[in-house]
Amino acid sequence: MARTELGSAPSMPVLFARAAVTARGRGGDLPDTRLARTGVRVAAVDLAAYDRVCGFPLADPLPAPYPHVLTFPLQVALMSDRAFPLALPGLVHVRNRIEVLRPVGADEALDLEVWAERFARHRSGATVDLCASVAAGGAEVWRSRSTYLARGATAPEGAPESDLAVSVGDLERPVATWRVPDDAGRRYARVSGDVNPIHLSGLTAKAFGFKRAIAHGMWVKARALAALSGRLPDATAVDVVFRRPLFLPSTVTLATAPVDGGWDLAVRNAASGVEHLVGTVRPLP
């Protein structure tokens, strides 16, 4: 296994551009590479800007999804590299599981590591998991698994079946309605660095086959968790599937139900009821 340490966060616009021009002719198995950064500090202004866009209060423990903002550039670096078998443009984030092993302080020095695993077969292509682990003081404090779907791609011989099952109970009761404005993608792009063109404008989204710009799945997830501020377990697993794209602008509803010391939740289109996100929050032992 090769482990590469980066001195700073890679430039996301550069990575997205590189991924686009090198999209063709990819294949083979997942690279056995790990990308890492050590001693990463969260800048207070960055955290405050993220909190404002997602609706979190500015507090000392980081919001559960915040470390994703730190690890995501490394994952994009991994995926944009020529050794990665799938083309980044067109990859769709379909599932994200975050485990907060303990509350992470905004002033802690964090060690990040990302890698790809579980190349899997899916009825409309193949999926791959981009994993991240965050440690503080030598102990893992946070980890995540982001599953991406590549439509039309083929998983290697003998690959397992993709696992996108997150089951929730009855979620009939909407508890909140949000109007998601048409600049929601640009706003989250500014605070997360995720400048994937499908989120930025209708025009850039059309170029990638979407009728309008779509909200970042991780913003929808963060926004839902922010609505549960003060009501989340300290050590927790938040597992969501992104079902249908949330086109901008939209009005959506959040439905929640307390389950097993955590929550089941769903974000749906307010008019059509189309499900954008379904997930669970569960305390970790």
Next chain:
Amino acid sequence: MAPLTRKAAIVGGNRIPFARSNSAYAQASNQDMLTATLDGLVARFGLQGERVGEVVAGAVLKHSRDFNLTREAVLGSRLSAATPAYDVQQACGTGLEAVVLVANKIALGQLKSGIAGGVDTTSDAPLAIHDEMRRVLIALGSARTLRQRLEALAGVRPGMFVPETPRNAEPRTGLSMGDHQAITTKQWGISREEQDELAVRSHQNLAAAYDRGFFDDLVTPYLGLTRDENLRPDTSVEKLAKLAPVFGKDDPDATMTAANSTPLSDGASAVLLASDEWAASRGLPVLAHFVDAQTAAVDYTHGGEGLLMAPAYAVPVLLARNGLTLQDVDYYEIHEAFASTVLATLKAWEDPAFCKERLGLDAPLGAIDRSKLNVNGSSLAAGHPFAATGGRIVASLAKQLHEAGPGTRGLISICAAGGQGVVAILES
């Protein structure tokens, strides 16, 4: 027959370190800071998911969107969402008034427990649109025809695009609070040296209190701050003597500087109050009891009284009602809005003419033992996020009284904008 009222117990408190304006908490809103402070209190006293009787707090500088600031903070905190809350505002008296309100409901048996607090930011201050522009936009909103809309828009002038910032000035006099206090300072002949000495003692006392761990169970770090940012443990009268005056500058003998006046600051505080039974049932301590409180106000516009002198009027009323003299107090907490506010108040109580003519007393209240004044530092050193000061003082005085032993008595005096004052007695 059982007594109709009971004295509310002060169980403890929590605050975040106070920051200087546009510094460590520059990105934090009032709601962020109040929520963090409530969560710290929840953690300290095991209140997670609990329904407290009421949470009462407020902010002096408040965005219009924060009309329900305290309730919103409760909803974002770890308290039960079924905890009622409301906002109060009495300028710098907000925090102490919130304590009075909670304590009184507990005394009457209407509440078993409650949290009183306050928060303020001078960094994330509300900006209002120019008042004339506001009228234009209201007219535009109610316009029904294109012509009416154009007529409304015709009222726009370039100057209207400049927002209005909140000013630390009295609306009726146009003077800043510091310039008001400069008048009082001169009136009472308070010297620069006295003011600087009081400021230095505030820093030394606060630093010593931190050093002996006094604030370990009163303060929760926030956004990287573990102590009040304004604290200068190594300051000295010599250093402060070098500073130029900032208030009452028209006077060549101006004495009020940035060091003997409180800085603009950001922060929040909260105090947990309860009946003795509620505290005992949860195995929580009772640091002190809330005995009584009094407010007063003065006519600082036309009546010739100093803007911040109202506590001088409130205290004798409070003492008399409780059959006490000024010297029957073991610890005095006189909020240091300015060093000269404290000194003028003390001088007024020693002055036979003031006490007779203004307070209607036969004899002056007399001098106090200065070694019992603001023993753990006060606003000059800690900073003064307006509405957060009351909670800071109540929690630390209650702890001080508890440490000194049963039967120890403390007096709190807080002056406020608008010529008002809130004062209270605590007893362990």
